[in-house]
Amino acid sequence: MSVESILEGLNPEQTRAVKTTEGPLLVLAGAGSGKTRVLTSRIAYLIEVCGIPAESILAVTFTNKAAGEMRERVEKHLGGEPRELWLGTFHSVCVRILRREIGHLGRSRGFVIYDEGDSLGVVKELLKRRSLDPKVHDPKRIRWRIDQWKNAGWLPSHLAQESGFGGDELNADLYAGYQKLLADSNALDFGDLLLLTVELFRRTPKVLAHYRRRWQYILVDEYQDTNRVQYDLVGLLAGERANLCVVGDPDQSIYAWRGADIRNILDFERDHPEAAVVKLEQNYRSTQPILSGATAVVKNNAGRKDKEMFTERSSGAKIARFDALNDREEAQEVVRRILSSVDGGASFGAHAILYRTNNQSRVFEEELLKYDIAYTVVGGVRFYERAEVKDALAYLRLLVNPRDDQALRRIVNRPARGIGKTTLDRASERAARGGLSLQEGLLEYASESGGRTAAKVRAFLEWIEAMREGIKTDPVHEIASRVLEESGMRRALENEATPEAESRLGNLAEWVVGAEDFHLANAEVLGSEERSGLEIYLDQVALIADLDNYRERAECVSLMTVHSSKGLEFPHIFLVGMEEGIFPHASAMSDEDGLEEERRLCYVGMTRAMQTLTLTAADERRRFGSVNYQSPSRFLDEIPDEWLEETTSEAGRRGRYGGRSVRSGGGSSLDYSYSQEPNESGAVPEGQRVRHAVFGDGTILQSVGSGTNTKLRIRFDRVGMKTIMVRYANLDLI
DNA sequence: CGGTAATTCGTTTTT
DNA sequence: CGAATTACCG
Numbered sequence: 001m002s003v004e005s006i007l008e009g010l011n012p013e014q015t016r017a018v019k020t021t022e023g024p025l026l027v028l029a030g031a032g033s034g035k036t037r038v039l040t041s042r043i044a045y046l047i048e049v050c051g052i053p054a055e056s057i058l059a060v061t062f063t064n065k066a067a068g069e070m071r072e073r074v075e076k077h078l079g080g081e082p083r084e085l086w087l088g089t090f091h092s093v094c095v096r097i098l099r100r101e102i103g104h105l106g107r108s109r110g111f112v113i114y115d116e117g118d119s120l121g122v123v124k125e126l127l128k129r130r131s132l133d134p135k136v137h138d139p140k141r142i143r144w145r146i147d148q149w150k151n152a153g154w155l156p157s158h159l160a161q162e163s164g165f166g167g168d169e170l171n172a173d174l175y176a177g178y179q180k181l182l183a184d185s186n187a188l189d190f191g192d193l194l195l196l197t198v199e200l201f202r203r204t205p206k207v208l209a210h211y212r213r214r215w216q217y218i219l220v221d222e223y224q225d226t227n228r229v230q231y232d233l234v235g236l237l238a239g240e241r242a243n244l245c246v247v248g249d250p251d252q253s254i255y256a257w258r259g260a261d262i263r264n265i266l267d268f269e270r271d272h273p274e275a276a277v278v279k280l281e282q283n284y285r286s287t288q289p290i291l292s293g294a295t296a297v298v299k300n301n302a303g304r305k306d307k308e309m310f311t312e313r314s315s316g317a318k319i320a321r322f323d324a325l326n327d328r329e330e331a332q333e334v335v336r337r338i339l340s341s342v343d344g345g346a347s348f349g350a351h352a353i354l355y356r357t358n359n360q361s362r363v364f365e366e367e368l369l370k371y372d373i374a375y376t377v378v379g380g381v382r383f384y385e386r387a388e389v390k391d392a393l394a395y396l397r398l399l400v401n402p403r404d405d406q407a408l409r410r411i412v413n414r415p416a417r418g419i420g421k422t423t424l425d426r427a428s429e430r431a432a433r434g435g436l437s438l439q440e441g442l443l444e445y446a447s448e449s450g451g452r453t454a455a456k457v458r459a460f461l462e463w464i465e466a467m468r469e470g471i472k473t474d475p476v477h478e479i480a481s482r483v484l485e486e487s488g489m490r491r492a493l494e495n496e497a498t499p500e501a502e503s504r505l506g507n508l509a510e511w512v513v514g515a516e517d518f519h520l521a522n523a524e525v526l527g528s529e530e531r532s533g534l535e536i537y538l539d540q541v542a543l544i545a546d547l548d549n550y551r552e553r554a555e556c557v558s559l560m561t562v563h564s565s566k567g568l569e570f571p572h573i574f575l576v577g578m579e580e581g582i583f584p585h586a587s588a589m590s591d592e593d594g595l596e597e598e599r600r601l602c603y604v605g606m607t608r609a610m611q612t613l614t615l616t617a618a619d620e621r622r623r624f625g626s627v628n629y630q631s632p633s634r635f636l637d638e639i640p641d642e643w644l645e646e647t648t649s650e651a652g653r654r655g656r657y658g659g660r661s662v663r664s665g666g667g668s669s670l671d672y673s674y675s676q677e678p679n680e681s682g683a684v685p686e687g688q689r690v691r692h693a694v695f696g697d698g699t700i701l702q703s704v705g706s707g708t709n710t711k712l713r714i715r716f717d718r719v720g721m722k723t724i725m726v727r728y729a730n731l732d733l734i
Numbered sequence: 735c736g737g738t739a740a741t742t743c744g745t746t747t748t749t
Numbered sequence: 750c751g752a753a754t755t756a757c758c759g
Contacts, residue, residue: 062749091749116748190749257747357746379748413735420735453735545749563747585746601747624744625750 006044006077010037017245017278018042021050021217024238024272026265027247030309031294031607032285032569035247039219040070042245043085044077046217054082058215058237060090062222063545066567067092070221086215090230091190091543094197097211098188099531099539104204105196110535112187112397113542117390118406119143119189125405126177129432137170146175150191151227151259155179155199185405185437194229201236212239223248223268227259235271244272250305251298254563254601256593266305283309283607285569287316290613293643294606297635301596318645319606319613321636326620326627327577331367334574334616338557339371341572341612348373350571352558354605356583360576361559368557371695372722378560384541388489388504389511393541395483398439398464399471400535405431405438412442415492418456439464472532477516479534484508562605573609575602578617579630602635615639690714691732695722 007015014034017027018041029035043059046052061067067088075081086093095113102109114122123139123146145168156176182189188196201208218238220226223246226234238244246268253262269275283291291311298304324330338351353364358380368375383389391414394407401407413419423445424438431441439461446457467486471479484490490508493501518537519526526533558570562583577583583602588594606613617632688700698716712724712731724731 064749089749193749254747255749258749359745416736418735422735543749561747582746587746597747622750 003045003049006041006048010034010041011282013278013280013282014038014041017280018045020276020278021046021052022243024242024268024275025245026268026272026275026277027245027280028277028305028307029247029249029280030283030307031249031252031604032283033280033309034282034284035221035249035280036066036069036073038280039221039247040073040077042219043070043074043087047078047082052217053084055084055086056214056216057085057219058093058217059085059087059219060093060221060234061087062089062225063567064089064092064543065545066221089543090233091193092539094193094233095539095543097197098193098200101200101204101207102196104207105200107183107196108186110186110401112185112401112404112407113193113539114182114185114187114189114406115385115542116143116190117385118187121406121409122178122181122185122187123174125428126174126181128428130174130177137174142171142174145171146178147189147191148259149175150189150195151229153195153198153228153232155195184403184435186401186403187406191229194233198229198232198236201233208236212237217243218245220244220246221248222252224250224253224262224265225255225260226264227255227261229259231261231264242272251301251307251600252566252604254566254597254604256597279307281307281309283311285610286311286607287313287611289316289318289643290606290609293319293613293639294603296640296643297606297638298599298603300638301599302592317612319615319639319643321644321646322614322616323632323646324616324618327363327618327622328367330576330616330618331363334364334576334614335367335371335373337574337614338373338572346571348375348555348557351574352560352565352568352570352572352608353574353576354560354562354565354608355576356562356585356601357577358561360582364559364576370724372724373557374555375557375559378558379564382545383507383510384544386504386507388493388507392480392483392489392508392511393538395467395487396476396479396534397538399468399479399483400532400538402439403437408438408442411487412460415488417460417488418453419460423453423457471534474533475516475519476533476537477512477519480512480515484512562601565608566604569608569610571609571611572614573605573612574614574616575605576616577621578615578633578636579621580633581628581630582621583633583635599635602633689734691734692716692724697734698722 007018010018011034014037017025017038021042027035027038029038039059043057046057047054059067059070061070071081071087074085074087086096088096098111099109102111120139120143123143124134127134127137127139127142156172156179182192201211215237218234220234225248234244234246246265248265250262250265253260253265256262269277286294288311291309295309322330322333324333334353338348341351342348353361355361355364361377361380365375365377384393391411394404394410397404397407398411409424412424423442427438427441427445429441430436430444431438434441434444436444442457443461446454446461463486467483490505493505493508515537518540519533522533522536526536529536562575581589584595584598588598606615615636617636618630621628621630686700686702689697690700691697692714695714695716698714700712700714702713714722714724716722
């Protein structure tokens with residue numbers, strides 16, 4: 001591969017960022033400025049042009065998705081991915097290091113990774129052992145506090161030397177206890193992965209020297225979102241005179257709540273006085289109104305590093321603003337606009353609905369369902385966090401690590417096998433007293449007492465032991481199906497015979513397929529690895545965020561939080577719920593820092609849009625069952641009129657609300673009830689001609705289901721076949 | 735012990 | 750309002 005083809009199509013600044021390979025480099029890359037392109041070209045340039053061996057390069061991102069995208073593009077440049085190149089998330093890189101080196105910290109290399117739920121379980125267990133009332137000492141808050149400490153780089157052992165625990169003696173003590181419990185279970189939580197890697201490097205200079213020598217070139221993506229531990233980690237690896245390239249955009253720093261410190265990027269030049277700085281200011285994504293509108297908002301932040309983005313897409317629609325009466329109408333209007341955009345030739349997949357908080361997705365989902373529009377929700381209840389999938393995974397975890405108390409707790413009685421709370425409490429007590437794992441506690445209990453329950457416990461433990469046969473060698477999906485069969489999970493769900501159970505079975509089937517995909521994708525590597533396929537699989541799923549699995553499907557509207565949308569782009573963006581208290585969120589409104597982060601978040605959301613951007617707000621919003629009165633977000637006022645266009649809905653004002661002027665008509669409030677037409681009983685004559693507000697006229701072909709869940713298969717003259725819920729659809733008989 | 739009824743509780747954003 | 754945890758009875 002030639003220099004020319006690597007640099008082809010890059011603008012002068014991008015080229016400079018690629019070619020400045022020696023010494024520290026700060027790339028300030030605005031939204032849509034081709035940052036990923038620069039990073040991947042740089043890797044290709046280092047390898048192909050400078051002749052740097054791939055193993056000397058480390059590239060770190062925040063999400064697996066970003067890592068995957070980079071990997072793909074590097075492959076394209078180089079015609080194959082060099083195996084020795086380390087390219088991954090902070091967390092996955094740390095896991096890889098710890099799997100080799102954690103012995104230096106006196107820990108076992110066979111550790112499991114605890115997710116947030118597991119970690120909360122540990123806190124609860126700890127409170128129980130300390131006889132502390134969870135009502136008084138909120139487990140969630142304690143877990144959060146511990147997590148903050150970890151993000152800030154504090155271990156309990158630092159307590160003596162430092163004052164960072166700030167008089168919070170009880171929590172500091174609980175933190176120590178929490179770490180002890182984790183260690184007893186041979187488990188690490190997310191924070192530990194980073195924190196212990198830093199600790200490892202600090203305590204064993206020999207190990208640090210090894211990795212430092214290896215990685216002569218380090219690249220860090222999204223540097224503005226690094227927290228203290230990540231900053232330390234990068235600093236340790238890069239050393240004094242590092243070829244360290246960090247890429248980021250201070251305006252897109254949106255993770256302060258997770259410990260990210262925007263100063264890491266703002267102070268890069270102070271940390272590395274000899275650093276070169278490249279600013280990428282050309283936006284290749286958005287039209288002028290979108291870019292200008294978004295920039296105008298973020299410019300209201302004080303202490304901002306100035307940066308002037310520009311675009312050559314000077315034409316384009318203004319930013320649309322729509323004020324709805326309530327959240328329902330807001331959703332209806334958004335869906336209506338999506339449909340009309342699709343009528344105009346766009347695909348559903350070109351549209352994304354972005355909101356501040358996950359719970360806002362609900363109304364939009366309902367509306368999309370009404371019109372039978374396919375959609376995907378990113379985040380919310382993630383696949384690997386669904387109860388049944390977590391259960392199944394817990395079985396696998398327990399097979400690998402008998403000391404995984406949280407996994408055992410989860411599945412010991414699922415499906416019900418007569419080992420209930422009391423038994424578990426007794427076992428747990430023994431475990432606490434004798435310093436045993438929960439499984440050992442159970443064993444002790446079962447061998448010391450007779451009776452029916454003890455027999456059941458023995459049977460269960462023996463079964464688990466038997467299941468451990470072959471887990472080192474068998475393909476993951478085979479172990480997975482074995483667990484589903486033999487544990488009785490599958491049978492229990494089948495016997496339930498409810499739609500929920502049905503969907504769970506579906507999820508589990510999908511899970512097994514996923515495991516098989518894993519096996520196939522890694523088949524050639526697995527034999528040569530020291531660790532078993534199952535172990536590697538468990539590492540991987542532990543670090544998967546929902547976004548990582550997200551594949552854009554051309555026919556699907558995407559729904560996600562603004563946070564999740566970072567790094568993505570869509571031709572048409574709907575940024576919804578633009579109201580005080582929601583966006584900016586109430587919890588961030590009291591201090592200036594919080595407000596500025598919200599503003600950056602707003603900037604991130606707006607700059608996802610390529611062609612059109614629609615901002616919506618509602619006057620009334622249902623929350624906790626009661627109605628709240630909302631006022632429009634201050635961010636709306638911060639967009640100059642020149643780029644903004646207020647629009648009203650045609651269809652929304654007519655017909656549906658009986659021609660009432662819903663806005664200025666003087667307090668007539670829209671009720672939430674749905675039209676029940678064609679009739680209440682749901683008995684709809686097939687062949688009946690109907691008129692739909694959006695789809696137009698059509699003929700009913702089939703009626704499925706009964707009561708409020710009746711669905712109609714309708715062939716519309718204009719848009720073809722649709723399946724529609726009677727309960728929701730506003731149908732008129734004609 | 736296990737299922738159902740009652741009550742409580744909550745909403746930020748996530749690797 | 751709805752999910753999730755707890756209380757209670759069979």
